[in-house]
Amino acid sequence: MDRTALVSLGNQVVVIGLDGKLRVLTEGQQPRPGEVVVTSTDVGPLDLNVQLTQEQGSKDVTDDVLQIISAIE
Numbered sequence: 001m002d003r004t005a006l007v008s009l010g011n012q013v014v015v016i017g018l019d020g021k022l023r024v025l026t027e028g029q030q031p032r033p034g035e036v037v038v039t040s041t042d043v044g045p046l047d048l049n050v051q052l053t054q055e056q057g058s059k060d061v062t063d064d065v066l067q068i069i070s071a072i073e
Contacts, residue, residue, distance in 0.1 A: 013037070
C-alpha cells in the first residue's frame with residue numbers, strides 16, 4: 001500500500017498492529033501484512049474506511065467492521 005494512498009489522522013497515519021496496539025507510521029514506513037489501517041472522513045463519526053494490509057495490497061473490510069459495530073449497539 002502506497003503511503004500516499006493512506007488518509008492521515010492529525011497528519012499521522014495510525015495502524016492497529018498485529019499485537020492489537022496502535023502505532024504511528026513514520027515517514028516512508030508502510031503498514032505490515034496483517035495490520036489494520038482505519039481512516040475516517042469529516043462526514044460523520046462512523047464514516048469509516050477500514051483496510052486489512054496483506055502481502056499483495058490491501059482488502060477493504062469496512063462493511064464487516066460496521067456490521068460488528070451495529071451488532072454491539
